[in-house]
Amino acid sequence: MEHxxxxxxxxxxxxxxxxLERLMAGDTADAxxxxxxxxxxxxxxxxxxxxxxxxxxxxxxxxxxxxxxxRERTLAFVRQAGVARGPAAAGATAGAAAAGAAPxxxxxxxxxxxxxxxxxxRGEPAPTAAPVSLADERRRREGRGLRAAxxxxxxxxxxxxxxxxxAYRSLSSELNATTTEQAQQIDVLEATTRATLAIxxxxxxxxxxxxxxxxxxxxxxxxxxxxxxxxxxAVASDLEPExxxxxxxxxxxxxxxxxxxxxxxxxxxxWAWAGPVPGLADVPDGxxxxxxxxxxxxxxxxxxxxxxxx
Amino acid sequence: xxERRAGDPEDAVLVRALxxxxxxxxxxxxxxxxxxxxxxxLRLTSDRQLAEEVVQETFLALWNRAELYxxxxxxxxxxxxxxxxxxTVDRLRAAGRRPPLVPLPGLGDEGxxxxxxxxxxxxxxxxxGASADPGPEAAAESAxxxxxxxxxxxxxxxxxxxxxxxxxxxxxxxxxxAERLHWPLGTVKTRTRRALAHLRHALEADDEPVGTGGPRDxx
Numbered sequence: 001m002e003h004x005x006x007x008x009x010x011x012x013x014x015x016x017x018x019x020l021e022r023l024m025a026g027d028t029a030d031a032x033x034x035x036x037x038x039x040x041x042x043x044x045x046x047x048x049x050x051x052x053x054x055x056x057x058x059x060x061x062x063x064x065x066x067x068x069x070x071r072e073r074t075l076a077f078v079r080q081a082g083v084a085r086g087p088a089a090a091g092a093t094a095g096a097a098a099a100g101a102a103p104x105x106x107x108x109x110x111x112x113x114x115x116x117x118x119x120x121x122r123g124e125p126a127p128t129a130a131p132v133s134l135a136d137e138r139r140r141r142e143g144r145g146l147r148a149a150x151x152x153x154x155x156x157x158x159x160x161x162x163x164x165x166x167a168y169r170s171l172s173s174e175l176n177a178t179t180t181e182q183a184q185q186i187d188v189l190e191a192t193t194r195a196t197l198a199i200x201x202x203x204x205x206x207x208x209x210x211x212x213x214x215x216x217x218x219x220x221x222x223x224x225x226x227x228x229x230x231x232x233x234a235v236a237s238d239l240e241p242e243x244x245x246x247x248x249x250x251x252x253x254x255x256x257x258x259x260x261x262x263x264x265x266x267x268x269x270x271w272a273w274a275g276p277v278p279g280l281a282d283v284p285d286g287x288x289x290x291x292x293x294x295x296x297x298x299x300x301x302x303x304x305x306x307x308x309x310x
Numbered sequence: 311x312x313e314r315r316a317g318d319p320e321d322a323v324l325v326r327a328l329x330x331x332x333x334x335x336x337x338x339x340x341x342x343x344x345x346x347x348x349x350x351x352l353r354l355t356s357d358r359q360l361a362e363e364v365v366q367e368t369f370l371a372l373w374n375r376a377e378l379y380x381x382x383x384x385x386x387x388x389x390x391x392x393x394x395x396x397x398t399v400d401r402l403r404a405a406g407r408r409p410p411l412v413p414l415p416g417l418g419d420e421g422x423x424x425x426x427x428x429x430x431x432x433x434x435x436x437x438x439g440a441s442a443d444p445g446p447e448a449a450a451e452s453a454x455x456x457x458x459x460x461x462x463x464x465x466x467x468x469x470x471x472x473x474x475x476x477x478x479x480x481x482x483x484x485x486x487x488a489e490r491l492h493w494p495l496g497t498v499k500t501r502t503r504r505a506l507a508h509l510r511h512a513l514e515a516d517d518e519p520v521g522t523g524g525p526r527d528x529x
Contacts, residue, residue, distance in 0.1 A: 008503070015477045015502045016484060051510070056446035058509040061459040062478040064349035064450065070362050071340055077366045078336060082373040085331030184377060191375050198400075229396045262380040275378045276392040298382075 001037040003044055009034050010048050014055035020048075083187055188267040195224075195233040195274035202226035208289065208308040210236065216305035223289050223308050227281040233274040236264065236291055236306055247296050252277070252310070253288040264291060283310055321386035322379075329376040340369060343387055345456050347394040353447065354398045364401070368394045387453065455513065462512035466505055473498055474505035 009030060013019035022028075026035040038045050199205050210221030221236035234250050242248065248264035250273050264271040271291070287310040294302025321342070327335035347368050351361035371393050372379075379389055449455055463471050476482045476490065484502060488495040 011503045011506055012484065012499050015474070015506060017477075017481045050514070051506075053446070054510040054513045055506060057449045057455060057513060058459055058474075058506075059478040060446040060450035061456050062463070062475060064345070064352050065456075065460075065479070066344055066348040066362065066365060067358075070348075070365060071337075071344065073362075074340060074344070074366045074369050075333065075337060078370050078373045079333065082370055085329065085373070187374065187377065191378060229399065230392055231396060260380075260382060262378065262383055265377060273378070275375065276389065276396060278384050278388060278392060 001033045003037075003041065006034050006037040006041070006044050007047060007051075010044075010051055014051050020052055020055075083190075184265075185267040188265040188272055189270070192233055192235060192267065192270070192272040192274050195231060196235075199224050199226045199229070199231050199233060202229055202231075204228050206310075208310060210234070210289070210291065210306040210308040212306060213304045215303050219291075219305050221291060221306045221308075223310075225277070225280060225310075227283075230276045230278065230280045231274075232261070232277045232280060234264070234272065234289070234291065236271045237269055239271055239291075239305060240293070242266075242293065245296050246293055248291055248293055248305070249302065250289065250291050252283060253290065254283060258290075285310065322381040325372075325376050325379050325381075325386065328373065336369065336373060339372065339386070342453070343390050344369075345460075346387060346451060346453060347390055349450065349456075350391050350394045351398045354395065355402065360398070360401055364394050364397045367397050371397075458512045459509060462508045466508040470501045470505035470508065473501045474509070477502060 009023065010020070013023040016022075023031045023034055026032045038048065205224060205226050208223040208225075210219075210223055212219040217240060218238045219236060219240075220238055221234065223232070223234045225232035236248070239248060248271050250261045250264055251258050252261060253259075261277055262273050262275070264273050289308050289310055290304045291306040292302035292304045294300070321339070324335040324339050324342075328339065344365055348361050348365050351364035352358065355361055355364075368390055372390060379386065383389075384392075463474070466474075472491070473487055476487045477484075482490065484498050485495060487493075487502075488498045491498070493501075
């Protein structure tokens with residue numbers, strides 16, 4: 001068998017499901033001929049290795065490409081179920097938040113300003129063919145009894161963050177209902193409560209009380225995380241107000257090395273951070289979690305105000 | 311997936327625009343990251359419908375929680391894939407299925423693209439399967455590799471794209487493709503070889519972002 005013929009067989013096999021493996025097994029006349037050529041031809045052997053690598057990667061990329069139609073479906077779904085955004089969103093946010101609607105898994109409560117429910121908030125008729133979540137369709141088909149679970153989660157939500165919600169509502173009544181700041185506080189509070197519920201449901205959820213450092217005054221806080229999911233939520237209250245140019249940030253310290261997780265966002269009288277923390281499952285026992293007050297630009301020393309041992 | 315070009319805004323800039331209500335920013339971030347998110351979910355579930363649901367929920371989470379993204383902590387790709395992985399695992403657990411042990415490449419952030427780049431190096435010849443090459447799945451995580459394949463598919467003739475999609479996406483054999491398309495088997499083989507040549511050129515071309523060495527004779 002010549003080089004060209006061997007390479008042609010290899011190339012064709014690279015497009016077949018399991019083709020190269022069958023070719024290398026040498027259990028057909030063709031495969032035996034190719035194997036015999038490869039045994040004495042280093043150039044073709046190397047070329048086959050390159051073909052196998054390129055074909056494997058190309059196969060994997062093509063196999064995992066999403067359906068092009070998913071793009072429009074996803075954008076429509078976010079438009080329908082996402083929180084209000086933009087300058088025109090704040091009014092719609094407040095109204096929808098008061099109504100307490102919560103469509104879509106992991107979603108928040110209001111539609112974006114350009115979305116269907118934002119239109120309704122502006123007195124416009126809702127479109128007749130709203131985009132539908134694939135997840136919602138599946139849930140309807142499967143007919144799962146989610147209502148009881150939702151009721152339990154709602155009760156847990158009220159219990160877990162009741163104080164924060166009450167404080168927030170008290171505060172929000174004094175604020176201009178159309179401020180962007182208010183909308184952001186709602187988003188933070190909702191993200192925090194959703195994360196709290198989700199993590200609490202994890203079998204490996206860990207709750208850690210955060211205690212004030214000598215410089216932390218009356219600050220109190222709680223850390224909740226799930227090593228398996230990598231999700232973490234931290235809530236703090238009674239912190240001293242941030243001064244201009246300052247912010248509260250949270251971090252994890254392992255073996256004396258402190259890694260910043262993110263900024264603690266203010267929501268009413270709570271400061272909170274929620275989200276995934278890469279590598280959380282690998283953090284060793286005894287690592288320290290903390291909240292510090294520092295400069296927004298990251299310069300200078302930050303002052304720990306709350307800490308807790310993981 | 312759209313390839314990111316010089317001058318395109320950084321992810322963090324797009325996230326800020328998204329947080330301000332820009333649906334254009336959301337669309338741009340979808341074009342940039344949907345492939346990788348879909349791949350993570352599909353590998354964990356082998357269920358295209360569930361993977362599509364996870365893509366929807368991940369971008370909803372991005373829209374709703376954009377303020378919580380901190381580029382100093384992780385790249386957006388890592389953040390989104392972590393969310394997607396968690397959503398997928400939640401779905402599998404809810405369905406009583408055990409999530410497979412699939413690592414999540416890319417936690418090294420800046421190293422993500424380089425990881426895929428390194429894994430395509432043609433000079434790292436596999437000998438008896440004893441190479442440190444972590445495999446095509448990890449290489450396919452690279453946004454640049456995915457962009458290179460997408461670009462090659464977009465620029466190859468329709469007949470070549472058709473056969474390679476049927477072969478790699480639907481897992482058909484050459485004979486099955488010939489039967490479905492009513493083409494002679496020889497024609498299918500010729501077009502398949504040409505399609506593979508396009509893909510190899512895209513993945514191995516020296517002057518491409520995923521360049522892996524010099525041009526090869528016959529390609």
